[in-house]
Amino acid sequence: MKLPSQIKRYCPYCKAHTLQKVVQVKGGKRGTMTAGSRRKLYNIEHGYGSTPYPMFEHAKRMGVKQTKRYDIRYKCTKCGKMTTQSRGNKAKKLEIK
Ligand SMILES: [Zn+2]
Missing domain, CATH: 3.10.450.80 (Nuclear Transport Factor 2; Chain: A,)
Structure with missing residues (x-):
């Protein structure tokens, strides 16, 4: 765009x-992390539920999220x-x- x-x-x-x-x-700057955001970080690195690979990789493999919100x-x-x-x-x- x-x-x-x-x-x-x-x-x-x-x-x-x-x-x-x-x-x-x-x-912006990140403050103290909450339990939820720590969990989210873990999911991004280790996968979520039945998805054994990282979320980002999962999205890449599935061909979703081609756009980003600016x-x-x-x-x-x-x-x-x-x-x-x-x-x-x-x-x-x-x-x-
Ligand atoms: Zn003005």
């Missing part, structure tokens, strides 16, 4: 349409505040021109 680097979009802080920069956010945010050039999309975009590859 190709995106322009600037889009005219509604800013809820300015309450008007303003020019906004497209920013791709990469994963976290795209918009930074207002007028007030400098970031606005997010509710669910983000799904795409194989993301390009910001």
